[in-house]
Amino acid sequence: MKRLKKITLADIPYVGLGTPAGEWFRRYWMVVGATRDLYDIPQRVKVLGEELVLFRDQRGELGLIGNHCPHRGASLEYGDIEDGGIRCPYHGWLFNVHGQCLEMPAETRDSNFPRKVRHLSYPVQEQGGLIFAYLGPDQDNPPPLPKYKALADSAGQRSLEATRVYDYNWFNFIENGADPVHFSTLHRADPNDGTWRSWFFNYKDIPHFDAVETPYGMKVVSRKPGPTADTEYVDEKSFALPSILQIGDTEFTHFRQPREALSAGSHNAHIMFVTPNDDHSFTLFTVNHYTGSDPEFFQKLSPSRKIEAEAEKKPYDQRKYAPFRGNVRTEDIACQGTQPVLDRRKEQLATSDKGVILIRKIILNAIRSMQENRAPKGVLPAGRAHDVVSIDSFTGVRAKGLA
């Protein structure tokens, strides 16, 4: 019997082919592109260390195949989309979206060699403007792509943010989502500025929070007493396996409003799909799903998103990141981007790291399930293909004590 490698926290960040976390990730559908950003030219993508090329053939079908032509290795990124597939620029081999070779122009017309060549290809599906791929085993019979409510719900409005690439390990980013404390400290502002954010995430009075395992992963729920005795203010964020974060608010919605505005409840789910390119960088795909009543919600949001606080830079300030007080995105990048990778980081965890501790445990358990040939948490059995996966997130006032 093959002995399984005993995995530890040190394994989590590394996602290459054959690594424990890499094999685990390959059990899930992962976002590899956005419908809006895929044009009539091939798009090279790096996913879990694999060099691939994403394209849409002339009939509109999506393909995700190995970037290097199986003939002599030229990059298909420079291929031509034509004749029912993508044609390698070098010697003209033509592949369809399934990686099947259709033509080799320099071979005799009766050659059966094309038929025998099947290039690496992965199944691809679209949902809510994002393109998902499955890089795991049993490709002819992959698990169902979960119907994420924020993407699949026909109600509401959706807005896709700009795709972003970050130059540090994906897990630094993920942990941040299970850590509401950083919100009260890294993003701290004047506690008396009258905003919801400064009142709730007051760094002089950090809210209590719980970290709770869920069927899809986990959530962290922070609470403060509400305007009435039977209500409470709540901020609830979730992590869904393998690498999805969802929050109920962003700095652009309730964040800077007075707390009274929160009584109307939370109507925007901000869902973030993290795809490791390799061990050193990841791509972030973010969708906002608004289910409130304002038909011009995103148009109204747009101007406020353009204004991001920029502290004045002192002439002697030579640091890589600009001073960032008030710019949530820059603040997060500066902290996560300077953390060493988990296994090379010295740490002293405190009680307020309970979210971080739980997210690590859930991922380790999922990797172990995969190693034991059980479906890890978040991978759906075929029978549940039609379920809608609703990830919990909330910002606002609600009845006390909801789970």
Place this chain on the structure above:
Amino acid sequence: MKRLKKITLADIPYVGLGTPAGEWFRRYWMVVGATRDLYDIPQRVKVLGEELVLFRDQRGELGLIGNHCPHRGASLEYGDIEDGGIRCPYHGWLFNVHGQCLEMPAETRDSNFPRKVRHLSYPVQEQGGLIFAYLGPDQDNPPPLPKYKALADSAGQRSLEATRVYDYNWFNFIENGADPVHFSTLHRADPNDGTWRSWFFNYKDIPHFDAVETPYGMKVVSRKPGPTADTEYVDEKSFALPSILQIGDTEFTHFRQPREALSAGSHNAHIMFVTPNDDHSFTLFTVNHYTGSDPEFFQKLSPSRKIEAEAEKKPYDQRKYAPFRGNVRTEDIACQGTQPVLDRRKEQLATSDKGVILIRKIILNAIRSMQENRAPKGVLPAGRAHDVVSIDSFTGVRAKGLA
């Protein structure tokens, strides 16, 4: 008896000191510079992984010596050419073109230490505007520098192109020369555009070709029926060991002319000398040798060479290389430059790769000859120093069935 390492294709790309291909390369004279580009300052060159400095002393003699001064390692690239040699900038040690130390200014005048210091140096010779060096064993008695017809022929006109440095393995470039199929596919154009190129290298009707071993290496000969029953259109390209390619045409001569113009035959040899700098980059020295009757051939060519087709770049096109349809140089770089190095490349070769298969075999045989202490193909015995090495290349119409 020392056992020889059993070499394979995986050894071909690697040229460092002590590697099989590195030792094999060192049996040949290699181009290390161009007369036109060597001025009154030292020129640092990297050849087969060795850091050297090329210079011409005040009497006009060429020297190629180790770049780091044998005294304390400062770079002779910043040396002064004076007093019969090159003087290290740091402590003034003076070396002649043979690496012999002539002066150490801070030692006593009667010191015999200068006499004892002989710095690494390699024999150098000029031919047809190029500077060749021999980095191999038995330096006092190197094999003769072959008289390449395109360089040594006193008839005809010569034109040296700009020296170019490429950032990928030299062998990706060389294989391309033994592969006429890429011409019909990578460089494909509208088959009806009326040019010789599109008619002959028609990707809907790729010409048959033969790959043939020759005394100096090999050639690939492509053929289509000629204007009369006893003639044929021919495109013939050669590879000469260790890393020379010669073609009978370029995109700037017959390439874009109507096929009728080809009847006048081929009068331009386009010879390319590839010098590996190391395993990751190489330098290309190219000479055109025209033996036709037009006294202004190169002047007339000049304007047409300045116009290279540039496809319009789409605003969403983020690829490293610009779209290249019609720009032969860019097309080639994009394909060769994206191929992984031979030993890390997955391949599936077809019958139309017979040129590539033959070039690999010829190089492997040459490396094995070297390992067995026989002169590898292309290294001339002393007795044949005066032979002219004529490399076959042709583009045009000629009598049927010539070898």
Place this chain on the structure above:
Amino acid sequence: MKRLKKITLADIPYVGLGTPAGEWFRRYWMVVGATRDLYDIPQRVKVLGEELVLFRDQRGELGLIGNHCPHRGASLEYGDIEDGGIRCPYHGWLFNVHGQCLEMPAETRDSNFPRKVRHLSYPVQEQGGLIFAYLGPDQDNPPPLPKYKALADSAGQRSLEATRVYDYNWFNFIENGADPVHFSTLHRADPNDGTWRSWFFNYKDIPHFDAVETPYGMKVVSRKPGPTADTEYVDEKSFALPSILQIGDTEFTHFRQPREALSAGSHNAHIMFVTPNDDHSFTLFTVNHYTGSDPEFFQKLSPSRKIEAEAEKKPYDQRKYAPFRGNVRTEDIACQGTQPVLDRRKEQLATSDKGVILIRKIILNAIRSMQENRAPKGVLPAGRAHDVVSIDSFTGVRAKGLA
């Protein structure tokens, strides 16, 4: 008994934690910053391979602590200086200059966890505008910071030059200081230009020099006959352990004056503190200490320092460094920066390398002392904390035969 590693010259350049030279360096106070350049934001510094952050707290006390927060590794370079220390931006942990954690905002107020967390910190002291740190063992009882005359002397005027970072190994720079020969050759000029420099460091008549061990390190003394029978022209430069150079002149003081001007003697000490950042780069902190009678010495110097000879660059000159004849700083960088690191450098030393040979021997002896648990040369015992360390340097005329 633990066997000590037998060290060789090859060990000198490498300064990481646990290496022989790294451990030796950690027995000395080293310059890690300049008072003038430390503002109200944290300053990241790399010293002997360690990533640290230097800051001054609100009371004016200096701290040098590990750059990565011991909690979860975020960079303290982006911390806030407030509340009696530096606060990590990520979760608000607060550290004082001794690395003691003072606050963890998200823990309960009665938690004793902050008290238990002591972050890496090193003792820091200021002297003459420079900030020194001690990275060695026994931190509560470090050896005294030597009172370097050029920094600590209350007489005279001081001028701190711009801090410079170089991208090569620190020892290439240090050896240069023990090598007066390079002065006569690398910095050679027209011997008849009428300057002191060209007359004394005449490369046709290089002065004799002695290399002499001193209590603090060594010095090299070059001599030529003086204007009278009982005098001599002298250039004296010193090396003090671990990595200090001091010269009696620079190109900006006597260097370009006629030799007669030298009769007034040498009144400027140019002291250079070299701090290895790691094995590949170092930082140079330079102070001039003038003890002559001109109250406007540095103001007068200022314009002449702005004019540095720049040879005209030839259009075909592609070298990394510009032609440098007459620019002492550029000349030195070009030579030292192109030398391979000592252990990867091929060398053939001559009699005129006696300064270089002695500096290596003195450093090896000092490393061995450290290995044998004796204080290496240059580390003062506690009882000599109030001694002034006077490093010898001189340029000019003085009585013959002074040691």
